[in-house]
Amino acid sequence: MSMAHKPRFLIAALVFYAAVEGFSRIGLLNGYFMVIINESLIYVILAVSLNLINGITGQFSLGHMGFAAVGAYTSGAITTIAFRLSPDRPLDYSIFVLSLVAGGLLAALVGFLIGFPSLRLKGDYLGIVTLGFGEIIRTALNNMDFVGGPRGLLGIPKFSSFTLIFAAALISVIIIRNLVESSHGRAMLAVRENELAAELVGIDTTKYKVLAFSTGAFFAGIAGGLLAHLLQMAHPSQFGFMGSVLILIMVYAGGIGSLSGSILAAFVLTFLSQGLLLGIDALANATGLSIGSEWRMVIYSVLLILLMLFKTEGLMGTREFRLLRIPEEEK
Amino acid sequence: MSYIFNVQQIVNGLQLGSIYALIALGYTMVYGIVRLINFAHGDFYMLGAYAAYGAFYLFNSFISVKSGAFAFLILLAAMAAGGGIALLTNRFAYRPLRYKPKLSALITAIGVSMFLEYFFSALPMIGPSPRAFPEILPKKLYHIGGAAGAEISNYVIIDISVAAVLMTGLTLLIQKTALGKAMRAVSEDKDAARLMGIDIEKVIAWTFLIGGAFAGAAGLLAGLTYPRIQPYMGMMPGLKAFIAAVLGGIGNIPGAVLGAYIMGLAETFASAYNSLLGEGIAFAILILVLIIRPTGILGEKTADKI
Amino acid sequence: MKSLLKISGMTHRFGGLAAVSNLNIELPQGAIYGLIGPNGSGKTTTFNLITGIYRPSEGSIRLDGREIAGMKPYRIVRLGIARTFQNLRIFENLSVLDNIRIALNGSAHSGIIPSVLRTPSFKREEKAIRDKAYELLKGMKLEYRADQMAKNLPYGEQRRLEIARAIATEPKLLLLDEPAAGMNPKEVEELMALIIDARKAFGLTILLIEHHMKFVMGICENITVLNFGETIACGRPEEVASDARVLEAYLGRRGAQC
Numbered sequence: 102m103s104m105a106h107k108p109r110f111l112i113a114a115l116v117f118y119a120a121v122e123g124f125s126r127i128g129l130l131n132g133y134f135m136v137i138i139n140e141s142l143i144y145v146i147l148a149v150s151l152n153l154i155n156g157i158t159g160q161f162s163l164g165h166m167g168f169a170a171v172g173a174y175t176s177g178a179i180t181t182i183a184f185r186l187s188p189d190r191p192l193d194y195s196i197f198v199l200s201l202v203a204g205g206l207l208a209a210l211v212g213f214l215i216g217f218p219s220l221r222l223k224g225d226y227l228g229i230v231t232l233g234f235g236e237i238i239r240t241a242l243n244n245m246d247f248v249g250g251p252r253g254l255l256g257i258p259k260f261s262s263f264t265l266i267f268a269a270a271l272i273s274v275i276i277i278r279n280l281v282e283s284s285h286g287r288a289m290l291a292v293r294e295n296e297l298a299a300e301l302v303g304i305d306t307t308k309y310k311v312l313a314f315s316t317g318a319f320f321a322g323i324a325g326g327l328l329a330h331l332l333q334m335a336h337p338s339q340f341g342f343m344g345s346v347l348i349l350i351m352v353y354a355g356g357i358g359s360l361s362g363s364i365l366a367a368f369v370l371t372f373l374s375q376g377l378l379l380g381i382d383a384l385a386n387a388t389g390l391s392i393g394s395e396w397r398m399v400i401y402s403v404l405l406i407l408l409m410l411f412k413t414e415g416l417m418g419t420r421e422f423r424l425l426r427i428p429e430e431e432k
Numbered sequence: 433m434s435y436i437f438n439v440q441q442i443v444n445g446l447q448l449g450s451i452y453a454l455i456a457l458g459y460t461m462v463y464g465i466v467r468l469i470n471f472a473h474g475d476f477y478m479l480g481a482y483a484a485y486g487a488f489y490l491f492n493s494f495i496s497v498k499s500g501a502f503a504f505l506i507l508l509a510a511m512a513a514g515g516g517i518a519l520l521t522n523r524f525a526y527r528p529l530r531y532k533p534k535l536s537a538l539i540t541a542i543g544v545s546m547f548l549e550y551f552f553s554a555l556p557m558i559g560p561s562p563r564a565f566p567e568i569l570p571k572k573l574y575h576i577g578g579a580a581g582a583e584i585s586n587y588v589i590i591d592i593s594v595a596a597v598l599m600t601g602l603t604l605l606i607q608k609t610a611l612g613k614a615m616r617a618v619s620e621d622k623d624a625a626r627l628m629g630i631d632i633e634k635v636i637a638w639t640f641l642i643g644g645a646f647a648g649a650a651g652l653l654a655g656l657t658y659p660r661i662q663p664y665m666g667m668m669p670g671l672k673a674f675i676a677a678v679l680g681g682i683g684n685i686p687g688a689v690l691g692a693y694i695m696g697l698a699e700t701f702a703s704a705y706n707s708l709l710g711e712g713i714a715f716a717i718l719i720l721v722l723i724i725r726p727t728g729i730l731g732e733k734t735a736d737k738i
Numbered sequence: 739m740k741s742l743l744k745i746s747g748m749t750h751r752f753g754g755l756a757a758v759s760n761l762n763i764e765l766p767q768g769a770i771y772g773l774i775g776p777n778g779s780g781k782t783t784t785f786n787l788i789t790g791i792y793r794p795s796e797g798s799i800r801l802d803g804r805e806i807a808g809m810k811p812y813r814i815v816r817l818g819i820a821r822t823f824q825n826l827r828i829f830e831n832l833s834v835l836d837n838i839r840i841a842l843n844g845s846a847h848s849g850i851i852p853s854v855l856r857t858p859s860f861k862r863e864e865k866a867i868r869d870k871a872y873e874l875l876k877g878m879k880l881e882y883r884a885d886q887m888a889k890n891l892p893y894g895e896q897r898r899l900e901i902a903r904a905i906a907t908e909p910k911l912l913l914l915d916e917p918a919a920g921m922n923p924k925e926v927e928e929l930m931a932l933i934i935d936a937r938k939a940f941g942l943t944i945l946l947i948e949h950h951m952k953f954v955m956g957i958c959e960n961i962t963v964l965n966f967g968e969t970i971a972c973g974r975p976e977e978v979a980s981d982a983r984v985l986e987a988y989l990g991r992r993g994a995q996c
Contacts, residue, residue: 161535163542218722225469225538229674230722233715236671244708276854283853283860284839284846284867287832291840294829301789301827302841302907303815312850342667346542353539395554402547409540410528 118267125263139263139331141371142270143324148351148363149277150320155349156357157281158313159293160219161228164235165321165348170340171211171238172204172322173329174248177257179203180330184258197260197330201269205322211238212318216311235345243337253336254329261331269327273320278360280316289313290358343398350405440582441700447588447657449696450595454650455673456680456688457602458518458643464619464683465639467534471541472521473647474670475548476514478663480648481565481655482558483513488566503568507594507652514648515641517548522640527633545667553663562662565655591653598646599689606685611638619683672699672714679721681731690729740803742767742943743788743911748797748807750787757783759967761797763945765911770937770944772958772975776987779964781947782824785913789821790814801911816844820909822900824916824947830889834880837888837899838871841906845870871906877939878902878932894925898932905940912936914946918953926950930957955979963987 121138124130130138151165179200184192211234218230248254280286288309291299300306329335351370355362377397385392455477462470487509491502525544529537553560572586606612617625618635626632654669655661672695680691698717703710721728743765750758758780765771773781787794793808800806806814829837846867848860875881878898883891888899897917904912917933918926930953937944948954954961955975963971963978965987971978978984 161538218719221726222722224534226678226722226726228538229469229671229678230718233671233675233718237712237715240708240711279854279856280850283864284843284848285850285853287836287840288843290832290836291829294832295827297791298823298827298829299840300811301815301821302903303812303844304840305812343546346546349539349542390556393554393560395550395560398550399547399554402543402550405543406525406540406547409536409543410525 114271118264121267122263135263136331137371137375139261139266140328141368142266143327143331144348144351144367144371145270145364146273146320146324146327147348148355148367149274149360150317150324151348152352152355152358152360152363153277153281153289153320154313154317156352156359156363157286157293158289158310159296160310160313161224162215162219162231162314162317163228163342163345163349164215164231164233164238165317166340166342166344167235167238168208168212168318168321169325169328169344170242170335170337171208171318172201172325173335173340174204174242174254174325175207175322176200176204176326177254177329177335178248180258180260181254181256192258192260194260194265197265201323201326204326205319208322208325209315209319212314212316212321213311215318216314219310219314220307232342232345235340235342239337239341242340249336251337253334253338255334257329257333257335259330259333261327266327266331269323273323274360274364277316277320281360285309285312293358346405347401350401350408353405354408438582439576441704442697443582443584443588445697445700446693447591447696448700449693450591451650451654451657452669452673452676452696453689453692454595454598454646454653455669456677456692457599457685458647459674460677460680460682460685460688461615461639461643463677464685465615465636466526466530468526468537468541469674470521470526470643471538471670472545472548473518473643474666474668474673475545476518476521476644476647476666477651477654477669478552478661478666479517479548480510480514480651481661481665482552482651482663483648484510484568484652484655485563485565485661488568492566500569506568507649510648510652511645512648514651515645518640518644518647519637522637527636549663549666558663560663562660565659565661567659568656587657591657594649594653598649602642602646602685605642611635615639675714675718675721678728679717681728684728684730684732687728687730740767741765742802743945744798744800744803745784745788746798746800748784748787748794748799750783750792751795756795756967758787758794758964759969761962761964761969763962765943765945767910767943768937768941769959770933770946770957772954772961773945773947773964774949774954774961775964775970778966779987780967781964782915783967784964785821785915785947788814788913789819815907815909818908818910819913820904820907820911821913822897822904822915822917824919826896826900828888828896828900828903830887832888833885834875834888834891834899835868835871835884837903838874838906839867841903842867842870844907874902874906877936878905894921897921897929901932901936905936905942908940910941910943912942912944914944914948916947916949918948918950921950926953929953933957 121130125135147165147169151162154160154162180192180197183196215231215234219227222230242248243251281289288299288304291302291304292306292309296306347370351366352363354370355364355366374397377400378394381392381394381396455473458473458476459470462468462473484506487506491505521544525540526537529540552558569586569590574584574586576582576584606615614625614630614635615638617628617630618632622632654665673692676691676695677688678691679694680687680689695714695717698713699710702713741764743763745761745763748758748761749756761784763771773784775781783792786792788799790806790809790811790813798805798807801817801819804817806817829840846863848857848863852860872881872884875884878901880895880898880902883895888896891899901914901917914933918929921929933944934957936942946958958975960973961975961978962969963981963984970983970987971981
């Protein structure tokens with residue numbers, strides 16, 4: 102894969118990687134921090150893939166976590182079964198990677214199917230339908246006892262490491278970014294901006310809507326698989342509507358159509374999330390009151406409302422960090 | 433088959449449908465007038481249930497007689513709560529976005545819904561766990577139809593009749609009053625209505641008030657009938673009532689009622705057959721409607737000017 | 739001379755109402771024809787029918803002899819018909835350059851995988867598209883706006899952008915829906931010159947809808963007049979201008995320049 106003309110982003114990314122890896126080796130970053138960083142990276146994949154559907158192509162999808170669920174359960178089931186088949190030998194990383202890809206592909210298939218209602222529906226309606234699909238997936242998983250049902254899929258072997266998650270996130274961002282900065286990406290933007298006009302300049306809007314859903318779902322599936330192997334479990338409750346809303350908040354806070362915004366927002370919100378949990382705990386201890394962790398979600402909801410009322414474009418609007426922009430060599 | 437399609441299930445379905453109808457009306461009225469799917473509507477229903485709960489225990493300290501008048505007061509409390517929160521939501525969350533892209537309002541609605549659910553579950557007095565709803569009126573059971581018949585509680589009659597009364601009231605309002613006429617005008621053509629001197633925002637506010645009040649009433653009825661309430665109780669019924677409104681034709685008031693009863697019956701029959709099917713039937717209906725007849729049973733096609 | 743566009747007996751009904759009745763137009767290659775009539779007479783519906791947004795209830799539409807009635811819009815575009823819209827439909831939040839580049843997607847043959855992998859052929863193609871877009875913008879005197887967001891352009895330039903975008907699809911036939919709407923007399927003059935130049939430069943055949951009578955009379959070689967979907971006159975501008983039925987239909991007509 103040619104990365105020759107994106108040196109600045111890559112350098113920044115590699116510096117980040119080296120820093121985190123280095124600091125964690127010498128003990129400056131403890132395990133807790135690493136979990137948050139890993140979670141942030143997984144949310145980067147989720148946010149960027151949702152941005153492809155909602156932000157770039159303008160299809161309002163509210164069931165993104167459903168795709169992640171498909172990926173999580175698929176890859177988790179594969180590695181769990183492989184482990185049970187040969188419990189003594191340590192499992193090969195290749196099985197893990199294969200399981201991730203399988204999860205992604207199955208999620209992409211689901212995305213492909215969900216893409217079809219999008220052909221006829223706009224805005225609110227599409228949102229409700231995708232929300233419905235997300236709920237159907239969650240409900241179905243809750244009722245499938247062979248993958249754990251309401252107890253969830255437990256005992257997934259641990260595979261996710263910082264290196265792997267980082268690599269997956271990096272590759273995902275690069276692929277999606279390359280797709281967006283191409284004739285295909287421009288076609289998707291046209292679908293977002295004015296679907297009728299897009300049709301009338303020769304763009305097959307059907308193809309691009311379905312492409313957006315499938316691709317976004319694929320990466321969400323990968324993210325789900327990574328999550329399942331990080332937490333060593335998958336449970337239907339992780340993949341409900343509220344999970345999808347959280348990713349939605351990241352996409353909107355970062356800025357519709359801005360991939361760097363999504364990356365930023367994924368980190369900020371994941372850290373904020375943990376910070377709020379700690380803060381609420383501290384407050385509860387200090388005052389002796391019992392303060393539930395629901396307050397975190399209350400704060401998020403207020404954040405979302407304020408965001409919509411006052412700064413609809415999000416942190417980055419539709420701009421990209423200089424790092425992610427392709428240099429204008431061809432002028 | 434008779435264990436599904438018998439009188440008992442039909443009665444249960446009508447009961448459920450009555451509750452859905454009250455919720456669906458709010459959705460359809462708001463959509464008809466501002467073209468917004470009010471995601472938070474299901475939470476107005478939840479608030480109605482909690483307001484009724486609170487009102488009961490509040491008044492119970494003064495009055496310990498379970499009477500019809502007392503129950504009526506509780507109904508008013510529930511409707512006031514639903515209507516009130518609807519007014520506030522419209523005023524502070526939706527009105528500022530009236531002339532901005534539709535998507536912003538939709539996302540804000542999601543935010544409001546999230547806020548209401550989590551705020552109420554975070555409040556220590558209310559908490560995330562379910563609560564048992566008080567028996568506001570004593571429950572009586574009647575047997576009809578002999579051995580193959582059904583066991584009906586007076587709650588069924590209450591649910592259906594309260595819904596019927598409220599729906600009749602709404603119909604009268606829409607057909608006979610100036611406000612009703614204004615509401616119809618605004619949902620047909622906002623700009624023309626404004627040019628005729630109608631205060632758009634006032635009409636919208638009234639619509640939210642009535643829709644929210646109905647949702648609050650539905651919350652009370654639901655609390656009475658299925659006596660467990662919790663802060664997230666609004667999500668599924670809200671979604672199903674919305675689907676019912678789409679089934680009947682979103683924006684169409686008789687359509688909402690029709691769709692709601694169909695939904696109530698379908699869900700009851702499906703659950704009798706298989707609980708998973710019962711949960712999924714609403715979505716199956718949604719998908720079918722959107723594929724076969726997106727405008728709904730009673731809906732009209734609106735052509736977009738190209 | 740074989741006609742580029744041939745509409746025969748085209749009728750389209752919405753419910754019980756015929757928006758267009760028995761329309762017949764033969765457009766020779768390289769001509770500029772006009773389609774006029776009071777509001778609601780079926781002009782934009784005709785454009786929608788030609789471009790595949792609707793399928794005609796009756797009749798046929800032939801482009802270069804090939805039947806296109808009822809085809810999907812994006813296919814019709816790729817066969818060589820482009821249009822502009824009565825209410826501007828530019829891609830507002832995208833740059834002027836991107837507006838054009840999107841329309842040049844027809845010459846973008848790189849598949850998804852080569853695009854993602856950034857192969858040399860992909861990069862060559864991107865450069866070619868970029869260059870072509872700039873040239874087109876230069877021709878329409880918009881190149882200095884290339885990097886600005888389309889929604890920030892003044893109205894007149896937005897209209898020019900939409901025309902440029904349509905031309906970018908390399909059409910044989912260009913449909914212009916009220917291109918001069920909202921323009922002052924000077925802008926109208928410039929637009930007329932622009933359209934005539936564009937026809938020559940890009941080998942276009944043009945059918946346009948307009949209410950600006952001076953514009954229509956000044957450019958069109960033949961005019962079809964619609965009223966309530968029916969053709970009430972068809973012929974050279976001078977003939978149509980003095981036709982009694984046309985004058986009657988236009989009672990209180992727009993276009994009377996004060």
